[in-house]
């Protein structure tokens with residue numbers, strides 16, 4: 154649990170809010186309250202100094218009623234089963250909302266990747282993958298990158314999995330993970346896809362709200378893959394980045410921060426701290442910065458009852474999963490803040506993961522224009538469905554987003570029935 158708040162409890166509360174307004178049958182509610190499978194593995198790894206260390210890894214498979222389990226793998230010291238369970242459930246609703254033929258899962262290893270060498274991270278990844286064994290597979294459960302993992306991690310996972318296969322199935326296992334590097338079966342556009350989805354969802358909402366990008370300011374929390382790409386692409390729309398915060402520090406500049414220059418800086422230094430073109434500020438000053446759009450793109454439970462009263466914005470676009478606690482969300486909604494919820498705003502990543510998986514299945518390589526065009530179309534459709542549902546049910550966007558996803562899950566259960 155992060156800061157004493159059960160993340161899974163947050164996920165269940167969000168889902169139940171929608172289940173109530175749409176009268177979801179009680180048996181489907183009960184099924185979705187329980188993840189299907191929870192796998193815990195403890196495995197020893199050789200360190201560079203000759204010692205061994207045992208790591209704990211998790212994979213929670215929440216639902217596969219709409220297709221194979223799908224979701225990222227996170228390497229972070231706070232990884233625990235409650236957190237992974239919540240993230241797995243969010244993947245079920247995210248994939249259903251985006252109309253992908255996938256269910257939901259999530260995994261992780263309790264490890265701080267910054268404390269280990271590349272060789273150690275490779276051994277951790279390979280040993281974790283081998284411990285998961287047949288619990289993952291290209292038509293069963295398909296991991297992807299998340300916090301603390303990247304294309305390299307995925308390529309190690311794929312290679313380890315492939316080496317456990319017979320000659321007959323080896324070449325059909327490229328799609329066991331997504332988010333791989335291009336040369337190892339990855340897709341064009343996958344790296345920027347989550348940040349791009351954040352930008353597309355925001356752009357679509359701003360059009361509806363008749364907001365002029367040239368008059369719009371924004372701030373970003375987190376400057377990793379999602380935050381940095383989100384900042385660059387929202388910047389390209391014409392919006393002005395006025396504040397940034399990450400694990401190293403915070404920056405503020407009324408005249409605007411160049412997202413591309415900051416991205417280059419962070420690539421070299423590992424964080425926003427010390428960036429010479431903007432003034433440093435405290436975390437409190439960061440949260441108090443008045444903006445039109447606030448993009449939390451770091452981690453869960455970042456906007457809480459403590460800092461919510463400081464926030465002065467119109468729209469919160471959730472690049473991270475679960476960045477706002479239930480209590481903070483309630484207070485912000487009461488103040489008229491609009492949310493573009495995580496399962497919609499950050500779904501660009503898993504949408505392009507789906508394209509990667511399709512390309513692997515068909516031995517194809519799509520060009521970037523094709524990936525971009527498909528992503529835009531699929532995400533705009535999801536945003537339109539959520540806005541329609543929000544108006545029809547007279548609810549906030551998060552509740553509407555769950556309702557759209559839940560309707561697909563409900564239809565599948567109703568038609569398939571429950572075995573036996």
Ligand code: GLU
Pocket residue numbers: 223224225226295296297298299300331332474499500502503504506
């Ligand atoms: N980890 C990302 C997420 O939370 C991507 C998942 C995927 O591509 O499967 O949505």
